[in-house]
Amino acid sequence: MEQRRIEGKSHWYHETQSSASRAHALPLVPEAATVNDPFLLDLALPEKQKADLEGIVSPARKLYTLLFPQRVNTSRLRTFSAYDRLSTALTAAQVFGVQRLCNHYAARLAPLSGPDSSRESNYRLAQITQHARLLAASPSVIDARARQQLEDVGLTFYDLVIINQIIGFVVFQARVVAILQASLGQPVRFIPGMETQQEADAALFSDTATEWQPGIDSVDLRTANAPQMESLARWQPLPELRLLAPLLAHEHLLLNELGEMSEQVAKISPNKQQSWLVAAYTARINGSTCCFTRCVQRGNDDGLLVQALRAGSRELNRVLAGKNKESALVQAVQMLTCTPDRFSPAQFLQLEEQGYSRQAAMSLLVACALHGWLNRLHIALGQSVS
Template identity: 75%
Template sequence: MERRRTEGKNHWYHETQSSASRAQALPLVPEAATVNDPFLLDIALPEDQAASLDGIVTPARKLYALLFPQRVAVNRLRTFSTYDRLSTALTVAQVFGIQRLCNHYAARLAPLPGPDSSRESNYRLAQITQYARQLAASPSVIDSRARQQLEDVGLTQYDVVVITQIIGFVAFQARVLAMLQAVLGQPVRVIPGMEIQQEADASLFANASITWQPAIDAVDLRIANAPQMESLAHWQPLPELRLLAPLLAHEHLQLNELGEICDKLTRATPNKQLAGLIALYTARINGSVGCFAEALQRTPQESSMEQALRSGEREVNRETADNPQIKALLLSVQLLTCAADRFSPLHFSLLVEQGFSRQAAVSLLMGCAMNGWLNRLKIALGQTTFPETE
């Protein structure tokens, strides 16, 4: 077996990954590892816009520090190392093709020694990489078998929570960066050969009675420590985290920052009906039946719109044909969800032309990015069940 390279990774295509249409690797940018702002990656925002986003960006920076510390002490329950975390983040960044994001995680990963070259280590890394790519690029394909494959290579419940948070966080970060680059009028840089995410199959949403249930154990209240209990009590009342919080409380510090981001975004988006519509369409594209059901319960839609959303893109376009404002919003949501690297200043300006203020458009699109994160958490950490028939 060829020995794996452990040093000198001079590009951001990680060597454990391959593609039939691999684009030419871009050179590594070493300074990308030492940015002042590890979440926005030193995007220069006007002062007023930076101030309006501070409530969201500040907890995002704190969560970045929790997910990607310089050193991670691994043990029997928490086996996900610094290399594992940054390798996973780079895999996800590659899926979305945002260049500054790829450069950053590649630059942080490059100096780290890789795992040993044993068959077990290679297989473990391959399974982690496959899982990260699938949950990032095609969330609806993740099922109990994918979770079992992680367990088979030694990942614990704590590890599963961490890897899922990393994938969701980087997906959120990619969309925020893409949106803000468009707001600032920066041109898109599309990497040749990048695939566009396809919407989930309509059959997943055909049955309105499907419910969601956890696929991993919740925090055991009998043995949970005080910080876990406090975090759970604080964030479980938040509608978006009602069912997820007991699972995410295994890593309560991460839950605290996720909760802050969710709460601040909800408060920054006054139009709850539009926010609900975005949550529904994002969940529909990603295949998160659980998020779709919860969003529909919080913000019911007209029956024709609900049916269109369940059916998919063609029916959504037909339903919104006479409402150019909603059509423009959902087209932006679709593009940001399926091909964030192609979201351009033109797409953002179309929202402004349809009557959205710049601040409202930013808030709604940030909500789209947040929903993508929650969709992946729900899909990865739970499963849908069909009602029993008599």
């Protein structure tokens, strides 16, 4: 479980045990820390593609600045330091294996001093690292106990919002970068032996009547400040954020930018049925029963397809046999969700061969990336109950 910083490989590894006397290990790509675009990491895009994505990329850049400022002032209520934030981001990036992300967060983390070397600090950092790795790689295993473990090492509800927003952001960023690299025809360079995310257990989806309960306190309407109330009023009506907004409003600036992205992704969705399939299958893979149930409740007349989604990929592929357009979309969603480091130009070619325009394919895939973020927030900040 524990990772240590290794000389010459610090773009991949960081420590979970602190040492006050250790020398700083330089990343192999130090210039990766100073990119002009901290979200797209200086990917050179055609002007048309830039314009199409600006409504999503602009709030994502603002979110990056809010999550990873150069200086973080900690307090009794907000204990998550700059080191905590960047080590969490690097842990999540390592799970996905997208090298551009790993290089960037390793370079940002390298010059920072870690926490003191006390047993308590080491244990706190180990719990943070474990949570980041599990929520990124196997979100369906996160439960109330995982949240309690973070609270036991001193994380406040503000910290819980921050850590899970960071992991969700990196989930989204890794997939958007993978999508854009593939759209540019860049070859895949994945690391052999990397673990891949497995589809969540079908047993999670056997109950057709589940509700979501928050796992942390919502913003208290009696004491919330005006910006928090404005943010809550603005974004809670959005279906994707209806349940999360009262919790995320603790950090209302983050909620505002996530809301902007969610609204924009919904606007550019090319086809209601295809968007539904992307949202439902992404939630099914990640194990977000809440998000899956919401998809089902929002309507799909094909009961056979819904049952196939509940059962998992094998049954889904059987039901979609002969439906080449839907099959191609499902395969792309599975690849992007489970192995973003292997998402290649071949996935775009397959979608285009089945009649998707480049813009439609891009919109659906970016929606898949965003759902991966929202799925994890629902999983980490609450639980589904019968």
